[in-house]
Amino acid sequence: MQIDDKAIVSKVKEVIAPVIKKMGYRLFDVEFKPERGWVLRIIVDKEGGITVGDCEEISKRISSLLDVEDIIPVSYMLEVSSPGLTRELTKSEHFDFFTGRLVKIILKEPIENKREILGYIQEAKENLVIIKSKEDGSILHIPISAIAKAHLEIEKW
CATH class of the missing domain: 3.30.300.70 (RimP-like superfamily, N-terminal)
Known part of the structure; x- marks a missing residue:
């Protein structure tokens, strides 16, 4: 069948x-x-x-x-x-679901000389996620197709 x-x-x-x-x-x-x-x-x-x-x-x-x-x-x-504390994010809806949360993204190819990004999800659109870098506060527009791997990070105080 x-x-x-x-x-x-x-x-x-x-x-x-x-x-x-x-x-x-x-x-x-x-x-x-x-x-x-x-x-x-x-x-x-x-x-x-x-x-x-x-x-x-x-x-x-x-x-x-x-x-x-x-x-x-x-x-x-x-x-x-549940999605779990460090759930892998693979779809636009996943990023949208966790807007405001800290995420670690590994890119297939560097964007703005960065291959690994740690930042907060600002917004997720159909094929794009907008991240505010935890490191320097810059805003990055990342196509979902450019992401090799992404998962939630636990905030460390």
């Missing part, structure tokens, strides 16, 4: 996003991929962070919803988790 994982992710997002928002959480990402069998990973966040209890509550609510909607034509494991 051919599985269209992108279509499934899109449909799952469409169905669960309003429920997760109504519960007081933000949907960070949805992944559907083969690991040891198929895994549907729902990644959520809220102000102050996510607890195991939050994950259980969300899992119960969306599990029954997904059963009713019957979106996924194969058996799968449902995982609900």
Whole structure:
């Protein structure tokens, strides 16, 4: 059986996003991929962070919803988790989700003589992230396609 994982992710997002928002959480990402069998990973966040209890509550609510909607034509494991303190950022929506947070970006090619940038996410647009450098306060406009790797950094006081 051919599985269209992108279509499934899109449909799952469409169905669960309003429920997760109504519960007081933000949907960070949805992944559907083969690991040891198929895994549907729902990644959520809220102000102050996510607890195991939050994950259980969300899992119960969306599990029954997904059963009713019957979106996924194969058996799968449902995982609900938080993005984590140093979550990797790969999409424009990820950067937008964490506006204001400290991020470390490694570029494929240097921009303004910098290959590694530590700064605060100011804004994220469709294919661009705007970062304020922690080092010198300069504003950098970085195309998402120029990023080799990016992840949240923990603020050190």
